[in-house]
Amino acid sequence: MKVLRPILTFLGLVVLWKVLVSLTGVPDFILPGPERVATVLIDRAGVILPHAVTTGMEIVIGMAVGTVFGGTSALVLTVSAPARRWVLPVLVVSQALPVFALAPLLVLWLGYGLVSKVAMAVLIIYFPVTAAFYDGLRRVDPGWLDLARVMGGSTRSVLRVIRVPAAMPAFGSGLRVAAAVAPIGAVVGEWVGSAGGLGYLMLHANGRMQTDLMFASLFVLALMALTLYALVDLIARRLAYWQPENGFA
Amino acid sequence: MPGVSIHGAALAYAGRTVFDDLDLSLPGGEWTALLGPSGVGKSSLLRLIAGLPAAGGTAAGSVRATDGASLAGRIAYMAQRDLLLPWLSVLDNVRLGARMRGKGRDADSRRVAMHLLDTMGLADRATDRPGSLSGGMRQRVALARTLFEDAPIVLMDEPFSALDAVTRFQLQEMAASLLSGRTVLLVTHDPMEALRLAGRIMILSGSPARLRSAGDPPALSIPRDPFQPEMAERAALLFQQLGSGSLEGAAS
Numbered sequence: 001m002k003v004l005r006p007i008l009t010f011l012g013l014v015v016l017w018k019v020l021v022s023l024t025g026v027p028d029f030i031l032p033g034p035e036r037v038a039t040v041l042i043d044r045a046g047v048i049l050p051h052a053v054t055t056g057m058e059i060v061i062g063m064a065v066g067t068v069f070g071g072t073s074a075l076v077l078t079v080s081a082p083a084r085r086w087v088l089p090v091l092v093v094s095q096a097l098p099v100f101a102l103a104p105l106l107v108l109w110l111g112y113g114l115v116s117k118v119a120m121a122v123l124i125i126y127f128p129v130t131a132a133f134y135d136g137l138r139r140v141d142p143g144w145l146d147l148a149r150v151m152g153g154s155t156r157s158v159l160r161v162i163r164v165p166a167a168m169p170a171f172g173s174g175l176r177v178a179a180a181v182a183p184i185g186a187v188v189g190e191w192v193g194s195a196g197g198l199g200y201l202m203l204h205a206n207g208r209m210q211t212d213l214m215f216a217s218l219f220v221l222a223l224m225a226l227t228l229y230a231l232v233d234l235i236a237r238r239l240a241y242w243q244p245e246n247g248f249a
Numbered sequence: 250m251p252g253v254s255i256h257g258a259a260l261a262y263a264g265r266t267v268f269d270d271l272d273l274s275l276p277g278g279e280w281t282a283l284l285g286p287s288g289v290g291k292s293s294l295l296r297l298i299a300g301l302p303a304a305g306g307t308a309a310g311s312v313r314a315t316d317g318a319s320l321a322g323r324i325a326y327m328a329q330r331d332l333l334l335p336w337l338s339v340l341d342n343v344r345l346g347a348r349m350r351g352k353g354r355d356a357d358s359r360r361v362a363m364h365l366l367d368t369m370g371l372a373d374r375a376t377d378r379p380g381s382l383s384g385g386m387r388q389r390v391a392l393a394r395t396l397f398e399d400a401p402i403v404l405m406d407e408p409f410s411a412l413d414a415v416t417r418f419q420l421q422e423m424a425a426s427l428l429s430g431r432t433v434l435l436v437t438h439d440p441m442e443a444l445r446l447a448g449r450i451m452i453l454s455g456s457p458a459r460l461r462s463a464g465d466p467p468a469l470s471i472p473r474d475p476f477q478p479e480m481a482e483r484a485a486l487l488f489q490q491l492g493s494g495s496l497e498g499a500a501s
Contacts, residue, residue, distance in 0.1 A: 143332045146301050150326040151398065153349030161348050165336045242336040242378055 032212040041216040048201065048213075052220050055197040058114060058186040059228060062121020063178060069122065070129025070174065077130075078137040078163065079155060091130065099123050100188055107193035117189035117197065124185035125178035132177070136170025137163050169243050172236025179232035183225045250278035250401050250432050251316040251323070253298060258310030260293045260303060267293065267306070268458040273451065275402075277315060280425075280433040280471070282447030284440060284491060289458045291436045295404050298434065299326050314402075325398035329407040331391040333379035339366065340375040343393045358397075365393040368427070385416035392420065396427055403433045410439065421445055425472040440487035444480055445472045452490055463487055 014034045021033040028036060041048070073091075076083050103120055110116035140163050148158045190199025198217045205213035258271040267290040275281045285291050297308045300320070314320050333342045341354065343362040352358065366372045369389040379387055388409070395403060408424070409417045425446050437443055443450045443463075448471070450463040464486075467479040474480065 141332070142304075143328055143330055144334065146296075146299075146328070147326060147332050147345075148349050149301060150299050150324055150404075151346040151349040152322050154351065157349050157351055161345070162334065165334070168336075242380065244380060 029209045029211050032215055036212050037215040037219065040212040041219065044213060044216065048198075048217060048220055051196055051198050051201045051217070052224065054114070055183075055186055055190065055199065055221065056224055058117040058189070058197065059121060059182050059224070061114070062118045062186060063125065063182050063228070063232075065118065066122040066125035066178060066182070067129055067175065070126050070178075071133055071171070073126075073130045074133035074137055074167075075159070075164075077134050079159065091127070095127050099185065103188055103192040106189065112193050112195050117186045117194065120189035121182045121185035125182050128177040128181070129171075129174040132174025133167055133171040136167030139170075140166045169240040172239050175232050175236050176229070179229045180225075183221065183228070187221065250430065251314040251318070252277035252279075252432055253320070253402060253434075254313050254315060255294070255298060256311045256313075258294060258297055258308070260290050260297075260306055260308045262306040266457045268453070271310070271458075271460055273460055274315075275432050275434055276449065277432050278430050279448040280428075280435060280446055281449045281451060282435045282437060282443035283451050283453055284437060284443050284463065284487065285453035285458070286491065287438065289453050289455075291438075291453055292406050294453070295406050295434060295436050299324055299404050301326075320402070323400050323402055325395045325400035325403045327391060327395040327403070327405045327408045329410055331379070331387040333387055333390055333394075335379055338376050338378060339371065339382070339390050342379060342390055343397050345394060346398050362393070362397055365396050366390075369393050369423070385412055385420070388412055388416075388420060389423070392424060392427075401431055403428055403431050404436075405433065406436045407438065408435075409442065410437065417442075422472050429471070440484050440491065441475055441480075444483055444487070445475055450487070452487075454491065463490055 017034050021031055032040075073087075077088060099120065102123065103116075106116045106119050106123075110119055137159075144162050144166070145158065148162055153161070186197070187199035187202075190197040191203055194200045198221045202214050202217045205211070205217065253275040255271070255273045255275075258273070259269045260267040271294070273294070283291050283294065293303050293306065293308055296303060297310055298312050300312075302308075312320065314323065333339075334345065337345070340359065340362055341348070343365060344354070344358040347358040348354065363372060363375060366375055369392065371386060371389060371393070374382065374386065379390065382390065388411070392408070395405075405424075409420050412420060421442060435443070435446060444466055447466060450466055451460055452463050453460050467473060467477070467483055469477060469480070475484075
């Protein structure tokens with residue numbers, strides 16, 4: 001049932017979609033039916049696939065770089081009081097700036113290629129990763145810190161043996177948010193200026209009234225985003241292997 | 250075994266003096282029990298000796314070892330909560346102190362920790378995580394971790410109060426035999442626990458709190474048998490002393 005449920009939900013939505021299209025009789029260029037999108041998906045797989053690979057690369061590299069930057073920043077903020085005083089306010093204020101507004105600038109500075117989209121993805125995931133991990137590193141049971149102090153633990157060993165492992169559940173939450181928003185960064189970057197990627201393909205198809213191709217691209221993008229999320233969720237669970245999961249039954 | 254002497258200990262919360270100018274000495278190689286009602290500053294006094302900051306208040310006072318050497322690195326601390334790290338195995342929790350001091354997970358620490366776990370009857374749980382242990386087992390691991398420190402001075406803050414009566418009884422016995430000969434401060438609110446384990450019993454009560462001796466415990470071998478008639482008598486007396494102390498505090 002666990003495997004069956006999402007498949008049933010998906011099929012249900014497809015049927016609803018088909019019924020809606022049949023009942024209203026909207027033309028294909030407004031809302032193509034599911035069978036039409038499926039046909040395009042298969043017929044034009046050769047076109048969609050390379051674009052999907054481009055977008056996938058942007059997302060994955062963005063995730064990796066953003067995670068490393070965010071993780072390092074959180075560690076620096078934890079150990080350095082000057083960093084907390086000087087950098088933290090800047091970090092918080094920087095979040096008031098919509099990352100989307102920066103997209104044209106990034107394209108201007110970094111070009112139409114991969115780098116500007118990776119930069120977009122990094123920018124968009126940097127804050128959630130940093131904030132979540134930093135929070136986890138700070139909110140450690142004070143009893144553990146007391147114990148470490150009496151044992152003569154150095155700042156470094158406390159960080160390594162207690163704070164970092166204790167922060168893994170929070171870090172995992174940050175990674176999950178990052179996985180959910182990283183595709184947005186990459187696609188917005190592609191919309192603003194690019195020569196490839198699913199965002200580019202969608203924009204291109206839109207301009208030519210190829211709504212079915214747009215839907216096919218969107219489907220692939222959704223599939224990629226879901227796969228990424230599932231993967232990151234698995235990693236996050238592994239990182240916090242010791243944590244019991246006590247949700248509502 | 251070095252003793253510990255505390256001079257001029259003071260504690261205040263939000264401008265309210267909990268205690269002031271308090272002197273306490275822990276004789277070397279002996280267990281001292283510190284009894285008193287909740288909120289009288291027992292734990293804070295213990296934290297002061299351990300070199301830990303007062304939680305939310307301000308504490309002051311001089312703490313010295315009677316042999317003149319520094320106290321740093323010669324104290325082991327055991328709290329009411331077991332404070333086991335859930336991501337480490339039982340074994341690694343026991344030898345946490347070694348890793349804290351940058352020694353890593355070497356064979357030496359493994360041998361010592363395994364020996365302690367064996368003494369606690371937990372050798373077969375060494376690779377398990379704390380999450381799979383019962384409350385009593387967890388506190389036994391915490392006791393093993395305290396013993397691993399092999400410190401001459403041991404500070405215990407209500408270490409057994411969260412346990413059921415039978416488990417508490419067993420752990421008191423273990424602690425008494427494994428920590429005999431060390432300088433121990435046992436903070437507790439259980440008069441019978443103090444009577445079972447301590448060579449000396451002090452009461453902290455009133456507002457601002459004062460320290461007084463509760464007299465010598467019965468001359469029985471430690472851990473004292475709580476079912477002896479003189480133990481019941483003394484326990485009744487202690488209850489009385491504690492009660493009058495807290496009333497005194499409430500009246501002022």
